[in-house]
Amino acid sequence: MEMRTKLYPMVQFKKDTWEIDEFDCASMFLLIGSEKAMLIDCGMGIGDLAGAVRMITDKPLIVALTHNHPDHAGNARQFPEIWLNGKDRNLMPIPMSAELRRDDIRHIARRQKGSIGAPYSMFRLYPFDLETDVLEAEDSGPIPVVWDLKDGQEFDLGGGRIVRAIECPGHTPGEMVFLDQGTRTLFAGDAVNYNLGVGAVLLRTTLGHMKKLQAMDGEYDGIWNGHHDFRALGAPLGEDCLPTIIDMMEDAAAGHIVPCESPSFWGQDIPLTKQDKAKKMFGGLPGQEPSRRVTLRRGRNWLSIDPERI
Numbered sequence: 154m155e156m157r158t159k160l161y162p163m164v165q166f167k168k169d170t171w172e173i174d175e176f177d178c179a180s181m182f183l184l185i186g187s188e189k190a191m192l193i194d195c196g197m198g199i200g201d202l203a204g205a206v207r208m209i210t211d212k213p214l215i216v217a218l219t220h221n222h223p224d225h226a227g228n229a230r231q232f233p234e235i236w237l238n239g240k241d242r243n244l245m246p247i248p249m250s251a252e253l254r255r256d257d258i259r260h261i262a263r264r265q266k267g268s269i270g271a272p273y274s275m276f277r278l279y280p281f282d283l284e285t286d287v288l289e290a291e292d293s294g295p296i297p298v299v300w301d302l303k304d305g306q307e308f309d310l311g312g313g314r315i316v317r318a319i320e321c322p323g324h325t326p327g328e329m330v331f332l333d334q335g336t337r338t339l340f341a342g343d344a345v346n347y348n349l350g351v352g353a354v355l356l357r358t359t360l361g362h363m364k365k366l367q368a369m370d371g372e373y374d375g376i377w378n379g380h381h382d383f384r385a386l387g388a389p390l391g392e393d394c395l396p397t398i399i400d401m402m403e404d405a406a407a408g409h410i411v412p413c414e415s416p417s418f419w420g421q422d423i424p425l426t427k428q429d430k431a432k433k434m435f436g437g438l439p440g441q442e443p444s445r446r447v448t449l450r451r452g453r454n455w456l457s458i459d460p461e462r463i
């Protein structure tokens with residue numbers, strides 16, 4: 154019997170469209186059509202996400218990942234099949250061991266409590282426990298079948314609900330966003346947010362994809378990224394986010410690069426060793442040294458780039 158918690162903060166922010174919050178880190182999105190349901194991203198693996206989904210819908214479930222980072226793909230083993238762009242297949246192991254995830258989970262818990270140094274368990278804002286709610290990869294069922302997700306691929310959930318996958322490389326080589334035309338929603342994973350790290354491909358290539366997303370803005374009313382750090386749960390990113398990213402990338406491509414202090418992904422000071430690890434994980438994409446990266450800032454937008462890959 155699955156003992157992990159199913160009590161995620163979650164909100165239905167449009168009809169049959171849910172944001173499920175993995176306790177203030179990754180956001181998963183559940184879209185329900187007349188015949189099938191679709192889960193975008195599967196989180197780091199705190200609690201019983203599959204069980205939580207089953208409390209909302211019993212329709213056949215498609216699981217598609219925006220990219221292969223631990224906070225979006227770490228829980229893949231809870232599902233028999235996932236869709237992932239082949240370009241991200243080897244970024245991180247699938248399944249991923251609990252050891253790779255547990256430190257980050259601790260920091261997630263601490264970040265939201267504003268209490269670095271205090272044990273997360275003193276506060277109990279959320280009903281998860283590191284001992285029972287984070288399983289080793291080998292304990293969570295068979296290895297999932299990984300299907301190759303392609304640019305332009307459409308998922309028909311029934312009742313006219315069609316979700317299109319769009320490749321948007323930069324944060325990772327195979328980063329994908331999903332457009333749900335019926336509800337006019339763009340699910341951006343980590344491709345668009347206020348603290349964006351890119352560098353998996355040339356900056357100009359990413360810039361081209363960002364402009365493509367902007368040109369599609371007649372097809373969506375808002376952008377929901379794969380975390381709610383930069384917005385309230387259920388609410389979209391600010392409308393300034395994507396245009397500011399484009400401005401910053403254009404400036405950088407024109408050679409205007411003024412580095413600033415990089416904010417921590419975890420939102421506040423953390424021990425140096427942890428910062429190094431976070432940089433390695435989120436900044437050190439394959440084939441590049443984390444030390445080459447610089448962070449740029451404009452207002453509330455931060456953009457971390459590799460100046461040697463413009």
Ligand SMILES: [Zn+2]
Nearest residue numbers: 220222324343
């Ligand atoms: Zn990511």
